[in-house]
Amino acid sequence: MTDKQLKLIYDYMGWEESVNDHPYPWGNAKELDSNHAWECVQEMERRGEIISFSDFVWYEYLTNITTSLFPFWLMNPTNFFNCFAKWLNEHKRHVK
Numbered sequence: 001m002t003d004k005q006l007k008l009i010y011d012y013m014g015w016e017e018s019v020n021d022h023p024y025p026w027g028n029a030k031e032l033d034s035n036h037a038w039e040c041v042q043e044m045e046r047r048g049e050i051i052s053f054s055d056f057v058w059y060e061y062l063t064n065i066t067t068s069l070f071p072f073w074l075m076n077p078t079n080f081f082n083c084f085a086k087w088l089n090e091h092k093r094h095v096k
Contacts, residue, residue, distance in 0.1 A: 001032075001078075005085035012088055013043060037080045049091070056087045 009032070010016070044050040057074065061083065065073050073079055 001081060001085065005082070005089075006032075008085050008088040008092070009040070009081065013040060032081050033077050034075065034080075037075075037077055037084075040080075040084055052091065053084070053087050056090065057083050060086070 041050065044053050061073075062070060074083065
């Protein structure tokens with residue numbers, strides 16, 4: 001994951017401090033795992049953006065993944081956060 005992708009996620013979530021010592025120009029990166037993914041899902045629900053994210057992921061990725069395996073694919077933190085960062089980048093362009 002790039003610094004830019006991590007910054008998008010951190011900015012969206014309001015995260016500033018880290019749980020490890022990996023330095024980034026804007027702070028320290030967390031080890032993003034399934035617990036952090038769940039926090040992101042809860043934040044999207046709170047903001048009323050979960051449907052936007054779901055639609056984005058569905059149309060952006062489903063063509064390359066077997067439908068029955070899709071939920072398991074998305075539950076992988078690496079896949080989730082790559083999708084989340086890509087959605088944030090696209091979403092940010094359209095919301096301005």
